[in-house]
Each structure stands twice: as C-alpha cells, then as structure tokens.
Amino acid sequence: MSWLSLRHPQTKDDDDSVVAQSWQIPSDMSPHFILSASMDSQPEQARTHRHDHSKPHCQRCEKAGIACEGYVMHGEFVDETTRFSKDKSPVKDNQLQVQMANLSPQTTERQVWRPPPLLLNQDAVIHAHLLSRIDEVTPLMANLESITVSDSTRSLAVRALAAVYFGKTNGDKRIFDLGSREYVKALNRVQLDLASSAAVLEWDTLASVICLCMFENIVFTDKTGWLKHYEGITQLVKLRGPWRHQTVLERELLRQCRKHCYLTLPEWRTVPWPSTVPKTASDTLHDIFARIPGQLHDMDRVERGEVDNEFFEELRQRVETTLSDLEDWEQFYQHPRPLTGFPLAATRDSTSQPVRHKALLALQRAIILCMAGLCTYFNIPLVAEIPSILEDRKVVRKALATEICHLAASCLGHESHSTESLLFIFPLQIASMNFENGTAEEKGAEKIMNGVIAGTYGFEIGRRREWKTSSIILIK
Template sequence: MVGVPGRSKGCHTCRRRRKGCDLQRPECAQCKRLGLKCDGYERKTTFVHHGAVSVFQLTIAASSTEARKTVKSGKKRNTTVDKVSTIALPEKLAKSAYECSYLALFFEMYQPGSTASSVSDYAGAGGLSLTSWLVGVQCRQIYHGSPLLQKSVMAICLSTLGQRMQNRQMTEEGLKAYTVALRGMSVALTRNNGKLPPDEAMLAATRCLSLYEVFFGTDASNIPGQARAWNRHRFGEMALLSARDPSMHKDGWAHDLLADGRMSCTIAGIVTRKDTMFSREEWKTVPWSGTNRKTAMDLLLDIFVDIPKLLVDLDSLTISPSTTKSKEAEAQSSLLERCEDMLEELEFWLERHAPTKWREVSPRRGRTGYEACHYPCSDNPTADDVAEAHIMCLFWAMQIKVRKVAVFTNFLGSEDESLPPEELEELVPYAQAILQTAPIFLTPGAGIAGCHLSVFPLTCAVRLFMTMSGTGATQVGTYIRELLSNRGRETGLPVWEFVKSLGILSLPKTDPILDGTRLAGCVY
C-alpha cells in the first residue's frame, strides 16, 4: 500500500488472489484480462461505536496478505494473521457521529415504525399527525447548520435516552443542553432585534424546547412553572411566526412547521384564554395556496383555531357584562350563533372527512346507546391507527368545548342561581368516547408521540366530569393518572406531572359552576 512500508501496493482483488498486480488505474490489466471485478486500491474503513459517549474508533482491517506477520516456528514457515490498527477519531467527527446515533434512537422511540414516506390523509409525513415537522429536523444540512437547533434537539434526545436507560449522567447532559439552548435563543433574539424574519431552524428549536418542558420540566414550590414555561415557548413560537408572512409557509419544511404547530399553539391559547393569530383568514388560506392541499387534519384545525376566540368572548360576557341589557343580549345571541355554526361545521367534517371506520361509532345529536359502542382500537396499532384515533379524539374534545360554551352562554340569561349538572349531560358521550379510545395512545406502537397526543383530549374529558359537580371525576381522574403516569412510563414518557401543572384537574374552593359566577373559568 502506498505510503506504508513493506505492504503490497496492488489492488484488493490481486492481493486476495496472491497474484502480482500491474497497478493500472482505475482497474488493473490482470483483472481485465481474466474478467474479474477489480476492487480498487483504497483502504477500507469501518466505524465501531463503543459506549454511549464520544468514544468512536476507526478500525482499519487489512487483508491477511497485506498484514502478513512472520511467526517463527520449528520449520520457519510463514503464518498469516489479520492485523487491526485502531486510532481515535477527531473530537469534532466523533461528536457528530454519536449525535447522529442518539438522534436515530430518539426518533425511533418517538414514533416507532414511522418513516418520512408513510403519508396518508390523516397521518401526514412521518406517520403521526403533528410530527411531520420532525422530518426536517432530521435533515443533515438543517440540523448541522444551526447550533441552536442542535442543542435544542439534543436536550430532548439525551434526556429521553437517559430516562429510558436510567442513566443519570445522560439526563443531566440533556438538562445542560436545554440550558445552553435557552441562552442561545435569548442571544439570537437579541442580535436579530426584529431586523430579519426568524428562520425555520429557530422555529423548530422553540418547539423542541416546549416539548422538553412537557416531558422533563419540573414544578418548584407547587408553582406551575412547568406549564408556564411551556406556555412561554408556545407564545414565543407564535411571536416568531407573526414576524413572518403567511406566504413564507406555502411549501417545504416551513409549511410543515406551521401546519403541525397550529394545534399546540391553539391549546396554549385555550389554557390562557387568549385568541391566536391562526384564527385570521390569511393564516388559514395563504399557506395552502402553494403545492400543499389541506388534509383532514388541516380542515379540522381550521375550526379548532377559532375556539380561543369563543372563550375570550364568553369571558367578556361573564366578567365585564355590557352596560345595557340590550347590548348584552345581542352579544350573547351572537356568541350562541357562532357556536351553532361551529357545530354545523364539525358535523360536516364528520360526514365528509372523518376516517370511515370511526364515522359510524362517533356520538351524534340524538344518538343513544353510546355506552355500548366499540371503538376501533387495536392492541398493536400502526402509526396510521394512532393518527386516526388522535384526529377523532380531537374532534370529540372540540365538541365538548364548543357545546360547553353554548351551554354556559345560554345559562347567562337564566334566572337560576346555579347551573344544573344535567345541562351538560349531552356532552358525556363525547367524553366517554375519548376515555374508551385513549389506551391506544399508550401502546408500544404509539411511542412517545402517543403520550403527547393524548394529553389534550383526556384533560377535556376529565374536566367535563369535574364541572358536573364532580360526577365521576374521582374515578376518571384515577384512570387518567394510571394512563399518563404508569402506562406512559412503560410505553413512552410519563406526562402526568405536566398535566397536573396545568392546574385543570382541580376546581377552586368556590365552585363557579355551583354558585353561578365566573362560568367561563370552567370551560377548559
């Protein structure tokens, strides 16, 4: 070999045959004459991973002829042995190698068996709804082009692997990466100072930081710091998006970031009872005026993004009623009309865009016998099965929310001092449908993403029972805790602590449902 004294310079084929080689390139004449494939002259290398840190070695395995070693014996015969030499990779290359390894492990745990090519009307790229934006994160050019995104992603990867492997050091490294990413985000925002629209990598980094809070955030001194940190990241993402034009999200990864991000940002708006930019017409239309066409999930989210505005208007009626009864009645009538329009839109979506096998078992107006319905769940669900279950649970959660607003708005004009629990009875079938379907999100096939997707519909269901004077709330709360804590730990990551930090699983000492005041506070 060139540059290595005492070693053959011939091609791999001739050395394997122990024949002389004329060293012609790219193929030697001897191989050509005999009709053999010439394997060339380059030294073959392989990467071997040792351990879970940046300890990679370059292993150069030479063939027996080129790594010949003379071993003297009684007859002085030559015996050949394979000789392996190892050298450490440069630190930068080693770091890149183990990061790629961790990324692959995390994405397989997050959405098992899903690939970027498994696209359906419900699943979107990557198998599960709300996760197609992760495909862009896996792009080598995007990932390595943004140190901020690298730290944000590695914070989740290291923390996830550390928790699953019970490796405290790795978990601590994840926390360090999260802290560095937070500082990096602050520096990036300060330097930009609104001069340029934030790029997609910064949007993705913000989303990764919010995901970290869902799974690994902590609450100190019973203060809901975890939920507050999550909210800050979600509204931070909305602020970044508002600095961009809707036309910047027509195609590619930018479109996936917007399409997938609308739901979590809207949930943040529901929790804090603030309207979001996504209810504006331009954010519903312009991003889909390019090559992308709306999926069933996109069409459902077009309705979902209007719910925060309903809650804001209901708050204005209960907290700051109009000075005149006529204006108050007008505002009340307008809110009821909008609720009715949204319910009609939901029914239209169910008939035209819902998964076929779920359509007939979904509760509807006037339908009875919902307790006996068997929802099409599987013990070993595919990514598409989970996606279809998720889209239906979101649909049922929306039914609960819109109908609760309508019930409370109607009650504002009543002379009763408190809202009778039976007024909410028509919402129970939707909550039961969610509770019966929820286990599909906590199966091994759903992965970590399933745990995340289950939070919103489950909390909507349990909150309904709590607002009905606590009817069945204790049993439902215990059931949900078992799902999100114990089973979540077995199949993905537990999210029970995050749900508790939202503060939605306990009513205030003065129950607003029972005393007839501040009704809007119980709509979540």
C-alpha cells in the same frame, strides 16, 4: 497478548518453595514447568535424548523418571503464549479467570492490556432514537448534518431534546443531565437570535424554540415553562407572517403551532394552503379548533357586561356555527358521530381505524367538551340529535369523555409509537376534567396519562394534574 514468565537462575539445592516464585501459577501446574525451559519449543526427540551439561538434571525429574533440560543457570524470558493456547481446557480457563479476578486493580492494569472499546457517535445514537420514536421531529432536524457549526442554535436545541428524551426513556441519568446542560446553552442562543431583526425571522430560530418547547413537555420542571414556549412560538409564527409558511416544511411547523386566535384570520386560513394543496382532515379540524379561544374570551366579556345585545347574538351564532362545522367535519371525512357507539366498537379491533383517525376523533370530542361552558351559557345542546337518555348535560359530558379514554386506550400500548401518545395528551386532560373525583373513569384516565404517556413514553406534560380554573378552559 503474551504472558511472560521470568526464569531465575537456580541450583539443584534450591528449595521447592523458592523455585515456585512466579507472578502467576495455575493451581494444577507444577511450578517447575513454569520456570523451566519452554518444552513446546523443543521437539519431543530432542527433549528426550539431548544432554546439556550447562543445565544438569533436577532431582525431582530424576525421581519421577521425567526427562528435562535441567535447571536454568541464567535469567531469560520465556513466551508462554503458545503453551496456554495449546493446552486450553475449561477447568484451566476458569482457574485463570479466578486468578485474574483476585488480582488488585493496580496489578491488573499493569499486567493485562485491553484495547479501549469503540465509541459510537453519541449524537447519532440519541438523534436516531428520537427520530425512531417521534416522527414529527423530522422537519425540525432536516439538513442538520449540513450545519458546519456544532453549537448553532438549532443543533444545541435538537441535542438538548434528543438527549433528555433518550435519558428519560432509557433511565440514563448521564445523558439526561447532558440534555439539561445543552438546554441552557440553547436557551441563551435563542435569546440572542430573538434580539436580532434578521435571525428572529429565520426558520432555524422557530424550529429551535419548538425543540425547547418539546423539551419542557418531557421534563416539565416548571409548570408554566411549556406555556411560555408555546406563547413564544405563536408570536414568532405571527411575526413571520403567513407568506413564510407556504412550503411543505413550513406548513408542518404551522400545524404544530396552532393556539392563538390570529389563526382564524382569512389570510392564515388561505395563504399557507393554495388551491393546489388541499387541506387534510387534521388541518380542517384545527381550523375549527382555532376559533374556541376567541369565543371563550368573548364570553368572558359578555359575562362582565362589556358588550351589547348585538354582540351577544353574534357570539351565539358563532358558537352554533362552530358546532355545525364539527358535525360537517364528521360527515365529510366519514368519521363516526359522538355518542353513536362506533368509537367504542372500534376499540375492539385496533386495526379497524388508523391511529391518527382515532386521535382526531378524540380531539373532536375534546373540542366539544371545551365548548361546554359556551353551550351552557347560550343553552345550546353539545351534541345534536342525541338519545333522550343522554339529555342530561353532565351525562353527555361524561359519555364524551369516556369515548376519548376508550379511543386512547385502543391506541396506546407497549408496541405503539411515541407520537401517538402526544396526540392524546390534550384530549385526555380535557376528558379527566369531566369525570367525578374518585370514580373508576377518572382513575382509568389517570392510569393512561401517568402510566403510559408520562411513564412509558416519557412526556411529563401528559401526567394528570389539577388545573386552576384561571389557567385552563373552564368547564361549567
């Protein structure tokens, strides 16, 4: 960038104040040198000995004993870039910065030109941020770059999720608002896809709805919005049938959609997992978990007197089988049993067990707590072979809830992955419901849920809330 000084024709009789008229002058530099001929453009010998009658000597230089080329008799532009680049001192730099800061915005815009900053691909940034924090979104974003239409349903849904998560975790309101606008667009597109007999069965539609559900988990502006999306997911999965969930990617989606009792049907427990694809510990535990909603529904029917004694006994057997299967799950995958102290000891060494193992332990304890009402109704112990000191059912529930909190606290921290916080949302909600109000245990659970899951990781759905008994599993 060149600084140009306009040299005006002057005479020997000009006043110093008139000569000093220039659009910028460093305070330690004589105005004469700004407006005189460029001295750096002339060799020292030429400047000293040459006499130019068209530019007579000025009185100031004569008095000071300085040789110069005299006054300018005609207007000309002089490139001052070379002089400033050669004579560059920290003091002058600071003075120039002060002068530039004092210029008005209009003057700065007119005199100083700067190239615009390079803009990164916004979608690439927010997508990379989402992938780096939540591994489970990888299936939802698979082959996204191959979609040529930028406003496709899945593209809009992923962009909405990525933007609102980036804005929430980084305090960027502009990006957060962008995600909210993209959410509205994606929701409209999803509604059109659901009205199409072909699009409703496509994987992109299901993936888009899952993205919108995760969006609600982060924003949580509507207390039932996330539940509506989950209900929509389960209906889409059911409509697609188990035969559309046999690939690795489709099974991954299925693992995120377990909620309703149709998942307990034989075809749903077998078709997606052929003999060549063994189930993981998580798959097996979720198969057991899928039974609980149906058993709670059947218990309501028993309490209302809608069934006979045979149904009552059959339900009791199913509850006992479920508890037995939970114990077998522990033994088969070599996980510590509840109330044995192993999970508490493990928290002292965060590397003793993988995070996902601890998350599964917390989920297993939460499933047992979900069955508290069933066990009370049928007079079945929550945990078999527990110490006599823990025979009190309330004490057992509190101990199980405490184990969940210890497991969560050992996994969630400043260096942990965002995905880990998602794994503990449900167990912590259930655990907090089994503590007495105002106790230290309840406050500890609330601190993890509000401060870490909702605060640090940005998932508002993880914040502790007072649930109505009609909207959540009843703990008796």
